[in-house]
Amino acid sequence: MLGGHCTDVPLPQGALQTLRADNPQLIELRRAYRDSGLVVTRHSLWADETLSQELELPWFRGDNAYVWQLRQLRAQARLKQYLNLLDVREQDHLSLLDQLGEDGLFGCWTFEYANTPAVSRDLLDSVREINFLERHLGLSGRHDLRVLDIGAGYGRLAYRMCQAMPKLVAYDCVDAVAESTFLCDYYLNFRGVTPRARSLPLTRFASSAEHPAYQLAVNIHSFTECTRETIVWWLQRLAELEVEHLLIVPNDADGLVSSEIDGSRIACDEDVAAAGFELVVREPVIANDELRELIGVNDHFFLYRRRGT
Ligand SMILES: C[S@@+](CC[C@H](N)C(=O)[O-])C[C@H]1O[C@@H](n2cnc3c(N)ncnc32)[C@H](O)[C@@H]1O
Numbered sequence: 464m465l466g467g468h469c470t471d472v473p474l475p476q477g478a479l480q481t482l483r484a485d486n487p488q489l490i491e492l493r494r495a496y497r498d499s500g501l502v503v504t505r506h507s508l509w510a511d512e513t514l515s516q517e518l519e520l521p522w523f524r525g526d527n528a529y530v531w532q533l534r535q536l537r538a539q540a541r542l543k544q545y546l547n548l549l550d551v552r553e554q555d556h557l558s559l560l561d562q563l564g565e566d567g568l569f570g571c572w573t574f575e576y577a578n579t580p581a582v583s584r585d586l587l588d589s590v591r592e593i594n595f596l597e598r599h600l601g602l603s604g605r606h607d608l609r610v611l612d613i614g615a616g617y618g619r620l621a622y623r624m625c626q627a628m629p630k631l632v633a634y635d636c637v638d639a640v641a642e643s644t645f646l647c648d649y650y651l652n653f654r655g656v657t658p659r660a661r662s663l664p665l666t667r668f669a670s671s672a673e674h675p676a677y678q679l680a681v682n683i684h685s686f687t688e689c690t691r692e693t694i695v696w697w698l699q700r701l702a703e704l705e706v707e708h709l710l711i712v713p714n715d716a717d718g719l720v721s722s723e724i725d726g727s728r729i730a731c732d733e734d735v736a737a738a739g740f741e742l743v744v745r746e747p748v749i750a751n752d753e754l755r756e757l758i759g760v761n762d763h764f765f766l767y768r769r770r771g772t
Pocket of ligand 1: 518528613614616685686
């Protein structure tokens, strides 16, 4: 069951006029992706029909295909997000929970508890991911950090990384779903973090011979919602770009499994290895064993390093 969107916070001025299916920018992106012939535009879970049932453009931060917020938690949402908050707080060595904030804009479901600012799944996931990257890669000390986010959704992590990492040089978001590229572009502009973070159209990314030297690529719940053919295509790009580290969060605890058009699923761990990446860390996203069981989420971080770096 879908979880809809929260209407507590009104949409910002102009959002309803811009975030429309007939926006010329979105129509052009759709056309370009369709005509590109790129294998990554042959979708399984992200087919047009699914998207039209799941996504209301102006409330893109509601409970939808980008970030599940309520549907799996339902009546226990308030309780489970509190447990989630306890776990995130234990891991939040950068104190991001106090710094980043959640304004509930664009339909985001937020939760308030005594003595703590409002939280959302967007905020909690992002704080957890940034602390994980900090712990293993020491991001905050780097002066030249460039990140590529594949399947970046509406730019959730891009915006949070810009907030959390003042020294971040570039955070590029790329996606094979036109609506995602469109929303991400809107959101990053709205949050005022462009051009440091930007939404790159797939066609531009695929045709460009010149890319920044990315040290890190991230893929949060996105490869796992694509076909193996798509995953292999992206992995080849990462190999060509000589990206040093790759963070994948799949939808399965054991490893990266694809979602095929016929509904089957294929293990893709060997494809990651064939692209030159070795697994250096596998860690449960929810660190506390008891909380993980109570919340009922067993996602894992898979951090890879390119062999020879
Ligand atoms: C569950 S959402 C996750 C979004 C984002 N990574 C986050 O964690 O907030 C999955 C993302 O994968 C993207 N996606 C779907 N098919 C893709 C493909 N073939 N290539 C790249 N990204 C794709 C979707 O557009 C969406 O942005």
